[in-house]
Amino acid sequence: MSEIGTSIPNVTVRGPEVPRNIQALDPVFNVSGLSVFYGDYAAVRGVDMVIGNREITAMIGPSGCGKSTVLRCFNRMNDLIPGARAAGKITYHGEDLYGDHVDPIEVRRRIGMVFQKPNPFPKSIYDNIAYGPRVNGRKKGMDGIVEEALTKAALWDEVKDKLKQNALSLSGGQQQRLCIARAIAVRPEVILMDEPCSALDPIATTKIEDLMQELSRDYTIVIVTHNMQQAARVSDRTAFFTAEVDDSGVRHGRLVEYDETSRIFTNPSDKRTEDYITGRFG
Amino acid sequence: MASTSKxxxxxxxxxxxxxxxxxxxxIKVILVLAAAVSVATTIGIVAALLEPTIEFFGTVSVVEFFxxxxxGPLFSPPSFGVLPIVVATLLVTIIAMIVAIPLGLAAAIYLSEYAKPRVRKxxxxxxxxxxxxxxxxxxxFALTFVTPLLRDFLPFxxxxxxxxxxxxxxxxMIIPTVASLAEDAMSAVPNSLREGAYALASSRMIVSLRVVLPAALSGIIAAIILAFSRAIGETMIVVIATGGRSIFTMNPAREMDTMASFIARAGSGDVPVGSIEYKTIFAVGALLFIMTFLMNYVSAKVVRRYREAYE
Known part of the structure; x- marks a missing residue:
């Protein structure tokens, strides 16, 4: 958060404390030729990317480039928007995510999501965490699940004495960590984050970023962010999207470049990527 | 620019x-007057009810009344035990609420959570x-269609x-009131809560019942209270279909007189102004008013306790 300006940000790609071989991707998602339509309008076109297991993948780009739209395909949240439909193919561990036999509810049990604006339920802190396990049929050991999820989300110490309080009494940053804890409580494999820090102050943002690093030991994380420094700080790979205008004048989103984060921020292969990360874009 | 601006x-x-x-x-005066009319009307009604009611209890003892x-205040000799018509009123109201609450809420959930926008429109x-x-x-409709139908199908x-x-x-009759107002309350629940619930692997029914319904509770209770008030004061349907003979019974198969139907019948007859029969009408009206008021008051308390305010 300290660097502000138009120069290439100080890149602090994740240190070697979590060793991994980025080249040998263990794919969780495999996206090929993905286009997303709202009615007849193709909002995003021709996206190909592979999301690696227990990596943090960042999706960056200007507003309207379709990065959130793509993110919402990974847990089929777009199904809830009337008229939205995905073409192309996304596989999850080799299984077609949009196959006829696939139950979107089961998809969302494996693939959790955290939203831009913290959206805790207007219930107690405890009930917020217990909600997911309960609706998924868990009845016993709820206290343990709640404590574990809150601990993993680095919130336990702050709320352990007020679990019965309304979640809306927490600060914005705490609410967002609560939402992360709520997602964790369902024991997903993947956590999708749609600009999780854009409504938070810098201190709360730092906490969430630290948390993401911590969580990536156990979870695959895909994050959409407007904040390039954030992508540079936390992610292993970065996908740069942009908005283009096609021959008939229709604006749509495109994936421009997808690579290791260190390369995207130091040696991008596409001029548009370079322009964007150096602040020369639009 | 600034140098030339006067x-x-x-x-x-x-x-x-x-x-x-x-x-x-x-405009301000007109708006204040408009607001004052309804307040003044309420005060006026209470005032109008109060005097004959007090006079009524000067003649009939409170103990006898309750x-x-x-x-049989119109009979000779008259009797003033209000319990039979209170029981009849509550019986009709409870039957009505048993019909209206589940159907109205089900319709509201369908419209708010299941129906496509085009269908809802x-x-x-x-x-x-x-x-x-x-x-x-x-x-x-009740007298000429529902009652014969019930007589055909019920064993008693x-x-x-x-x-x-x-x-x-x-x-x-009150289903639309419940459905429409409850649907408004449910539609007003922010979509972010629904999305949060769906992202936690909830089915549509779970989202509706565990997230949307509790968040909309205060509006839903308001809808039910309004429906209850309409049911308890409903006159025309009960005058026609439920009858006027006053029997102290809990059996819904019997003819009975409700408070509202008594007021309608007595008020449209030739009851002399100032007589005890005349004052009875006001006493019953005051009691009906108090019952509705208490219902409002209690449910406001209940809502404050259980609702999940999202703002």
Whole structure:
């Protein structure tokens, strides 16, 4: 958060404390030729990317480039928007995510999501965490699940004495960590984050970023962010999207470049990527 | 720009209003009057009820009024035990609520959470038209259609006029009120809560029942209270379909007299002004008013305790 300006940000790609071989991707998602339509309008076109297991993948780009739209395909949240439909193919561990036999509810049990604006339920802190396990049929050991999820989300110490309080009494940053804890409580494999820090102050943002690093030991994380420094700080790979205008004048989103984060921020292969990360874009 | 602008010359005309805005004043007076009419009407009704009611209790003892089970203020000799018509009123109201709450809420959940926007746009106005059907029509529907139907299908005998038929049709009459207002409350629940719930692997029914319904509870209770108030005070349907003979019974198959139907019948007869029969009408009216008021008060407390406020 300290660097502000138009120069290439100080890149602090994740240190070697979590060793991994980025080249040998263990794919969780495999996206090929993905286009997303709202009615007849193709909002995003021709996206190909592979999301690696227990990596943090960042999706960056200007507003309207379709990065959130793509993110919402990974847990089929777009199904809830009337008229939205995905073409192309996304596989999850080799299984077609949009196959006829696939139950979107089961998809969302494996693939959790955290939203831009913290959206805790207007219930107690405890009930917020217990909600997911309960609706998924868990009845016993709820206290343990709640404590574990809150601990993993680095919130336990702050709320352990007020679990019965309304979640809306927490600060914005705490609410967002609560939402992360709520997602964790369902024991997903993947956590999708749609600009999780854009409504938070810098201190709360730092906490969430630290948390993401911590969580990536156990979870695959895909994050959409407007904040390039954030992508540079936390992610292993970065996908740069942009908005283009096609021959008939229709604006749509495109994936421009997808690579290791260190390369995207130091040696991008596409001029548009370079322009964007150096602040020369639009 | 600033150098040529005359408005910013220091020491120019004062910042006071250059000319009075009469229009604003007139509008304000009209708005205050409009608001005052309903308040004044309520006060007026209470005042009008109060005096004859007090006079009534000068003649009839409070104990007799609330404990006797003989109701016949228009008979000779008259009897003033209000319990039979209170029981009848509650019986009809409870039957109506048993019909209206589940059906109304189910309709609201369908419209708010399940129906496609296009379907909702068609169904909601249709539902609201149902709320506009005159109650006298409902009354004859109860008497000439529902009662014969019930007589065909139920294993026990029904009076020609009975509480069951009246209660069921009052319930149908208030379904649109419950459905429409509850749907408004549920639609007002922010989508972010729904998305959060869906992202935690909830089915549509779980989202509706565990997230949307509790968040909309205060609006839903308001809808139910309004429906309850309409049911407890409903007159025309019960006059036509439930009858006027006052019997102290809990059996909904019997003919009975409710508070509202008593007021309607006695008030449209030739009861002399100032007589005890006349004052009885006001006493019953006051009691009905108090019952509705208490219901409102209690449910407001309940809502404050259980609702999940999202703002």
């Amino acid at each position: 408005a910013t010359v220091p020491g120019g005309p004062s910042l006071g209003r250059s000319r009075p805005r009469y229009g604003e004043l007139i 404990t006797s089970i003989e109701w 068609i169904i909601k106005p249709v539902l609201e038209v149902l709320a506009g059907i005159p109650t006298v029509v409902f009354g004859f 005998t029904l009076d020609y006029r009975n509480a069951l038929s009246g209660g069921l049709v009052v319930g149908v």
